[in-house]
Amino acid sequence: MKLHGYFRSSTTYRMRIALNLKGLDYEVVPVNLLHSEQKDAAFTSRNAFGSVPMLEAGGRDRAQSMAMLEWLDEAYPERPLMPAGIEDRYTARELAYAIATELHAPLNLPVLKYLKDPLGHDQDTVSTWYRHWLARTLDPLEARLAQLGTGDFLFAAPGFFEAVLLPQVYNARRFTFDFSNKPHISRIESACLTMSEFQRANPDNQPDNPEFSGHERNPT
Amino acid sequence: MKLHGYFRSSTTYRMRIALNLKGLDYEVVPVNLLHSEQKDAAFTSRNAFGSVPMLEAGGRDRAQSMAMLEWLDEAYPERPLMPAGIEDRYTARELAYAIATELHAPLNLPVLKYLKDPLGHDQDTVSTWYRHWLARTLDPLEARLAQLGTGDFLFAAPGFFEAVLLPQVYNARRFTFDFSNKPHISRIESACLTMSEFQRANPDNQPDNPEFSGHERNPT
Structure with missing residues (x-):
């Protein structure tokens, strides 16, 4: 899986937490919102909404984080994000x-x-x-x-x-x-x-955060 | 079921459509947003968000329309709102x-x-x-x-x-x-x-719409 996103985007952060909780491996692909990279044609041709996160998974490019969260639990039932009842x-x-x-x-x-x-x-x-x-x-x-x-x-x-x-x-x-x-x-x-x-999901610990030291910090 | 809402609220309108598509009976309880009735203590004691719609169903008062839509399909699998795959x-x-x-x-x-x-x-x-x-x-x-x-x-x-x-x-x-x-x-x-x-779900055809004639109109 590849997660296209921005360190400070709250919806990208959602996805990092969810993927980590489910124990799924993913590669981070930074999209710099301050440079409007999400509006580049190369990006919008894959995600018409021109928004992050975009998740490459299961053979397609996915937009909309809440739909992705629901999809993750249906496609990967192990370690469910959602309770059972x-x-x-x-x-x-x-x-x-x-x-x-x-x-x-x-x-x-x-x-x-x-x-x-x-x-x-x-x-x-x-x-x-x-x-x-x-x-x-x-x-x-x-x-x-x-x-x-x-x-x-x-x-x-x-x-x-x-x-x-x-x-x-x-x-x-x-x-x-x-x-x-x-x-x-x-x-x-x-x-x-x-x-x-x-x-690991925290914005402070993302490689595209200019303040990231290269060493994860405990954000508490 | 009782659907507490306002004729023009788009989230209440969502619920009317969904309940009609599923063929579920419900009683409409008008909540006048222009009079801020959703902020009355009698209402917020049942729905802390102080928002419409509120759905009385399955023994509890439910807030948040998207959560209700997802719940309807899980609790009433007949006539699913969601496709199968x-x-x-x-x-x-x-x-x-x-x-x-x-x-x-x-x-x-x-x-x-x-x-x-x-x-x-x-x-x-x-x-x-x-x-x-x-x-x-x-x-x-x-x-x-x-x-x-x-x-x-x-x-x-x-x-x-x-x-x-x-x-x-x-x-x-x-x-x-x-x-x-x-x-x-x-x-x-x-x-x-x-x-x-x-x-039947259209705002033009709701009893709490002051312009409602008492006869349903085809809104096309």
Whole structure:
């Protein structure tokens, strides 16, 4: 498999976590979003959406990270990302899709760029926007985790939900989002960051990160 | 089942289509978004996200429409929304999640409201924003449908993808989006709108639509 992506892209980070949790080997192919390489014809001819991640796997080029996550569990049933029972699967999806459908897009690079140009807003306004939408999904998400009595992970082991949550938390911390009233999310974050599968997936440890030292750091 | 929602909410409309396609009976419980009824304590105590749709089914209150669609197919395998093969399922999800994860959120009411207040933009700027994000996902979606050689539906019968597509097309037409260069999307729309399952789901035919005459109209 080849994972075409960008170290800081939260959807690429999702895929790295998921592939690591499933124990699947993959080669990383960097696509520099700051140079708009995802809009090059060589790339869009393979992925019409012009977005990362793109996963070369099973004889085709795949776009859309949530569809890839669902596909990985169907194509490679070993080490499932999703719990076994229908009701638990619903719960995993409810929380993961809250992030993927409500939170991801307003925080995505193209939207942030549009706020600056053409809309003319400054970085402070963009950062306030960012934290506004974070709170709007992470507040009820924290409430749901409390209702569910969640421990270190949503279920016995991290999977579908944690693969979607951790990249969003990483980005939130870059925007100095306050997690002091998010004990459940913070506990899940801490538990995941002790695991090699998450450490190896971390943006800080990717070869295309200009700040990467060549030695993996424990991001806790 | 009880579907709590709003006639014009695209995610509620998704659920109406899906439930109709599966032949499942449900009662509609209107939640007036213009009066912010989804933020009432009586509602948020049942759905922490304070969002519609909420589906009362299988002994619990469910939030997040994409998780509900996936759950419906697992809990009620008859008349599946999703095709049978793993690769076709990936394709259905790729196209549906492109809309659900990239397109839905920037067009959602809370984001449009935020653009007006606090950001201070007028309706023209909001409409331009709306059409900008529509084009950004519907252009490559049309390209993907052409690549796949899509006919009246993505697969033999409408399902997961069409349930997500049609509400977005309905909203796009309200914002006078130009579909003249979208023959595949337009053909799927036309084919779906001939079907009772889609007609009964249409916002024009919902009791909580103030313009509803009491008689279903064919929305074609």
